Amino acid sequence: MIMDFVDKLHAKIELAGGLSCALKHHPDDSKAEMQAVDFIYQGWGTDDGLVAEIKRETLIPVCATCAKSLTNNEWALQFCMNCANSKWIWKLYSERCIEWKIQWTPYCPKCHESFRTR
Numbered sequence: 568m569i570m571d572f573v574d575k576l577h578a579k580i581e582l583a584g585g586l587s588c589a590l591k592h593h594p595d596d597s598k599a600e601m602q603a604v605d606f607i608y609q610g611w612g613t614d615d616g617l618v619a620e621i622k623r624e625t626l627i628p629v630c631a632t633c634a635k636s637l638t639n640n641e642w643a644l645q646f647c648m649n650c651a652n653s654k655w656i657w658k659l660y661s662e663r664c665i666e667w668k669i670q671w672t673p674y675c676p677k678c679h680e681s682f683r684t685r
């Protein structure tokens with residue numbers, strides 16, 4: 568069921584000639600470089616240890632460069648669930664020991680900024 572959805576999206580991307588990567592990029596990166604080739608898939612739901620039920624799904628289009636970074640252990644990604652803002656963290660430069668690959672945060676500093684000015 569879920570894979571079907573992803574497959575459909577893949578087909579859609581091929582037809583449309585490209586979705587852009589939704590992750591953080593250098594402003595000079597060209598649109599061609601940012602063409603999405605894959606997705607980050609995350610299912611959200613309940614897991615009582617016996618039955619896992621997916622309630623909601625998140626699909627984020629990613630380009631080849633980002634997809635590669637995600638498989639590279641030197642990088643971790645923070646993704647804001649509120650504004651879809653993302654941030655790459657170079658683990659070697661991080662003071663904390665990072666064990667996660669992708670951290671889904673409910674808000675990011677940018678969101679807090681906009682709450683304050685509202």
Ligand SMILES: [Zn+2]
Pocket residue numbers: 588589590591592601629630631632633634
């Ligand atoms: Zn990208």
Ligand SMILES: [Zn+2]
Pocket residue numbers: 647648649650651652674675676677678
């Ligand atoms: Zn945010």
